[in-house]
Amino acid sequence: MDKIIKIGIVGAGKFGGYHARKCADHPETELIGIHDLNAESRDRLAQQFAVRAFENQHDLLEDCDAVVIAAPASQHGRIARAGLAYGCHLLIEKPIATALDEALDIVQISQAKNLIVQVGHQERFVARAIGLDKIAERPRLIRAHRLNPFSVRGTDTSVTMDLMTHDIDLANWLMGGVPTHVQGRTITRKSDHPDHVWAHLSYPDGDVFLEASRLALQGDRRFEIHYPSGTIEINFNAKTLTHDTPFQMNADFGQHPDAKDSLAAGTEEFIRAIKTNSIPLISAQDGLNAAEIALKVDGHL
Numbered sequence: 001m002d003k004i005i006k007i008g009i010v011g012a013g014k015f016g017g018y019h020a021r022k023c024a025d026h027p028e029t030e031l032i033g034i035h036d037l038n039a040e041s042r043d044r045l046a047q048q049f050a051v052r053a054f055e056n057q058h059d060l061l062e063d064c065d066a067v068v069i070a071a072p073a074s075q076h077g078r079i080a081r082a083g084l085a086y087g088c089h090l091l092i093e094k095p096i097a098t099a100l101d102e103a104l105d106i107v108q109i110s111q112a113k114n115l116i117v118q119v120g121h122q123e124r125f126v127a128r129a130i131g132l133d134k135i136a137e138r139p140r141l142i143r144a145h146r147l148n149p150f151s152v153r154g155t156d157t158s159v160t161m162d163l164m165t166h167d168i169d170l171a172n173w174l175m176g177g178v179p180t181h182v183q184g185r186t187i188t189r190k191s192d193h194p195d196h197v198w199a200h201l202s203y204p205d206g207d208v209f210l211e212a213s214r215l216a217l218q219g220d221r222r223f224e225i226h227y228p229s230g231t232i233e234i235n236f237n238a239k240t241l242t243h244d245t246p247f248q249m250n251a252d253f254g255q256h257p258d259a260k261d262s263l264a265a266g267t268e269e270f271i272r273a274i275k276t277n278s279i280p281l282i283s284a285q286d287g288l289n290a291a292e293i294a295l296k297v298d299g300h301l
Contacts, residue, residue, distance in 0.1 A: 008034070013070065016070040032052065035055075064088050065088065089270075125266060138176060138205040139175065141224075143223075146211070147218075159196065168199075180203065182199065182201055195213065
């Protein structure tokens with residue numbers, strides 16, 4: 001595809017605004033409009049970018065080559081199915097969907113129609129900036145903590161789907177596959193879904209222990225990777241790294257463009273995949289894998 005890509009945004013909240021800015025600024029895209037069920041939100045964001053506010057989602061989809069889905073997580077599957085029906089390429093904020101049948105449909109329909117679907121597991125771009133994708137060894141142990149203070153945003157689904165899914169996807173990527181066994185423990189305190197979760201994922205080459213919470217007083221995002229050759233410790237909040245491995249790691253990864261603005265890196269990857277008709281760094285299948293594991297952690301599968 002050599003033409004300018006016409007992109008619409010579904011979801012006019014915080015992340016919808018972020019995505020609108022990336023699409024509006026990119027030289028190979030044209031932001032054509034915003035849809036949100038909340039009229040005030042969609043009108044405000046559309047006015048900010050001088051584009052049309054679409055009251056009807058289907059009118060927007062009809063005019064687009066591609067759509068960014070930044071609506072609440074529980075709506076991702078429904079909107080994605082509609083977007084694919086209109087022949088739109090999709091950039092879906094994580095998770096790909098909160099129901100397994102929806103995620104499966106997204107994978108199968110996009111493959112059948114040769115449409116690009118990228119899922120917003122942004123930490124892969126940060127991991128790439130560090131150089132984790134260049135390591136040939138498989139980890140023997142991964143430990144991750146992703147803790148946030150409580151916010152109403154994201155409580156339409158579990159903290160597993162909202163936060164832990166990032167670390168599930170990273171674990172799959174680094175381990176080179178999906179776990180053979182999944183265990184989870186959940187606590188529900190401030191919403192209708194699990195707010196604090198522990199998970200143990202068993203892979204053929206090693207084990208992964210994850211903790212995610214939206215009940216913390218302060219944010220904490222740490223990731224430890226134990227290889228046969230040594231250990232890498234990453235603080236995603238502070239953007240610091242220490243290790244005792246022989247690998248060439250970028251300790252100053254916080255200055256890398258992919259880490260400084262992973263959303264822009266994701267937009268660039270999405271556009272590249274559309275233009276070249278190639279699989280993006282985080283594919284629909286990757287999103288399905290992460291969502292299925294999250295559902296198992298929550299005890300739904």
